[in-house]
Amino acid sequence: MYWTFFPADHPKRSEITSQLEELAAALEKFRDPETGMWYQVTDQGGREGNYLESTGSAMFIYSWIKGGEKGYLDASWKEKGVAAYDQFVQRFLKEEADGSLSITDCCAVAGLGGDPVYRDGSYEYYISEPIRDNDPKAVGPFIMTSVMLSK
Secondary structure: OHHHOOOOOOOOHHHHHHHHHHHHHHHHOOOOOOOOOOEOOOOOOOOOOOOEOHHHHHHHHHHHHHHHHHOOOOOHHHHHHHHHHHHHHHHHEEEOOOOOEEEOOEEOOOOOEOOOOOEOOOHHHHHHOOEEOOOHHHHHHHHHHHHHHOO
């Protein structure tokens, strides 16, 4: 799979992997201490109206595990990612009456811009977006991470 490979001889590999390492370390600082997950507005966890959000959490966990596994990050990030994956399952997965699983607390949509601008990037905008279950932005990275860990 081409998207799982970052060539060792890529001219910007060192720069890009350094940026990924910096991002991983920065994100770790914003994890909720109780659940290990991240908030919708990542750097404002304690602010009224903010909530633990599954789509970003799933993507961050995937990047830690994949990065650690492929050597794009230090191997310790894979271990942190596996622990965070277990926390994700505890926090965001729920069993439905029919036995199926749902991923909860997904931001339905968020972005910037529009004409006229209605997605202004403000705190109020981000916490006002609809919250739903099973958004593809959470389901996709959760499935990819689950498959990666099942090997």
